[in-house]
Amino acid sequence: MQIVLAIILGTIFGAVLYWVGASSPKKLIAMLRLEDLTLMKIIVFAIGFASVLLSVFSLLGWFNIGHLSVKAMNLGVVIGGLLFGIGFGTVETCPGTCVAAAGSGGAKKAISAILGGLFGAWLFSVTYGFWKNIGLFQTMDLGIHRLQWQKTPWALLSRPRNTALNSSLTARHQAASWNTPAP
Amino acid sequence: MENNLWIKKALTLGTVFFLAVLLVKPIGVSTQFSVLSGIFHSALNETVITEDAERESGYRSTNPYYDKSDGKLARSIEHPWNYDFVFVLAIPFGGYLAYLANDKKRRSQMSDVDVTIPSTAKSDIRRYFPSFLGGFILLYGARMADGCTSGHMMSGMMQGSISGYIFAACVFAVAIPSALLVGRMPRRRD
Numbered sequence A: 001m002q003i004v005l006a007i008i009l010g011t012i013f014g015a016v017l018y019w020v021g022a023s024s025p026k027k028l029i030a031m032l033r034l035e036d037l038t039l040m041k042i043i044v045f046a047i048g049f050a051s052v053l054l055s056v057f058s059l060l061g062w063f064n065i066g067h068l069s070v071k072a073m074n075l076g077v078v079i080g081g082l083l084f085g086i087g088f089g090t091v092e093t094c095p096g097t098c099v100a101a102a103g104s105g106g107a108k109k110a111i112s113a114i115l116g117g118l119f120g121a122w123l124f125s126v127t128y129g130f131w132k133n134i135g136l137f138q139t140m141d142l143g144i145h146r147l148q149w150q151k152t153p154w155a156l157l158s159r160p161r162n163t164a165l166n167s168s169l170t171a172r173h174q175a176a177s178w179n180t181p182a183p
Numbered sequence B: 001m002e003n004n005l006w007i008k009k010a011l012t013l014g015t016v017f018f019l020a021v022l023l024v025k026p027i028g029v030s031t032q033f034s035v036l037s038g039i040f041h042s043a044l045n046e047t048v049i050t051e052d053a054e055r056e057s058g059y060r061s062t063n064p065y066y067d068k069s070d071g072k073l074a075r076s077i078e079h080p081w082n083y084d085f086v087f088v089l090a091i092p093f094g095g096y097l098a099y100l101a102n103d104k105k106r107r108s109q110m111s112d113v114d115v116t117i118p119s120t121a122k123s124d125i126r127r128y129f130p131s132f133l134g135g136f137i138l139l140y141g142a143r144m145a146d147g148c149t150s151g152h153m154m155s156g157m158m159q160g161s162i163s164g165y166i167f168a169a170c171v172f173a174v175a176i177p178s179a180l181l182v183g184r185m186p187r188r189r190d
Helices: A002-020 A025-032 A038-060 A075-091 A095-101 A107-133 A153-157 A164-176 B002-023 B030-044 B064-078 B083-101 B104-110 B124-145 B149-158 B162-184
Strands: B049-051 B059-061
Touching: A002 A095, A002 B002, A002 B083, A025 A038, A025 A075, A025 B162, A038 B002, A038 B149, A075 B124, A075 B149, A075 B162, A095 A107, A095 B030, A095 B083, A095 B124, A095 B149, A107 B030, A107 B064, A107 B124, B002 B149, B030 B064, B030 B083, B030 B124, B030 B149, B049 B064, B059 B064, B149 B162
Parallel strands: none
Antiparallel strands: B049 B059
């Protein structure tokens, strides 16, 4: 059943990425050069809309909170994001969109990017031990956090409150993590 | 009419991300690059991933990355036919269907890849190496951050994840200046 869903959702996702223009380097470069912000509007609106749907469905109890998966914050996110920005700004593609582009226009360049990506991912796997040893993933380790209604803004940076959602996330994080100090 | 189209696109994109998390889990792509490269890696070097019945995942690896989270990635490498991997394989298929559905005039507008690198470059290496190198940096960064545009930015920010917001800020802080710089570089005619 999951495999069927994977095929259906993956196909829709690829088609929508192409339709909104996210698989087109031309549109991405226009966005990053701040010449045509249509794609930016689409993406930001989509994030907001999905976020609203998520909140409404959770509120109504139609949403299985176990499906959420919030990623941990650490220095790797910052440095990785900066590196990612170099690639994103120069070749105007990202891992999802170059996979979508491989099936549509400009396939050869997209496939070159995928091959480069596979090599990059492999090199990261090999060098992961090094980064871990110098403490990249322990620095700025704020654990898993979501933006949520807090009485004080600085509470955002404290450990999450024990809401049902957060305790399930924290438990999952602790089960899955290799670097979080015991609470 | 054109003014409303972006809203329709945004609503559709948002709905797809929401449907994925409602039915299964948030969309993520870049982990599968690690899985696929790991498949090649373990095929070339069979000692990297070994079975270990004591573990829940059933596998252990000499590589700390495949081994992390109790060998979760090692398991995905040995048994790739799961939801995440098939999802990513289906993406180009969807892209192709949408490409076929598009008429020719729109196609050329959508998929002009030769914008950044002049197409006049002679050899194939000149033409495709920048994409290769870009993909390399992209995925190295994405794996270090543990997510890409889909995983961190779209799915992460949708869930209100702090790491998603920080990732997006870092990406655009570098991507916008570098796109502007690449645009200013004089194009070599050779």
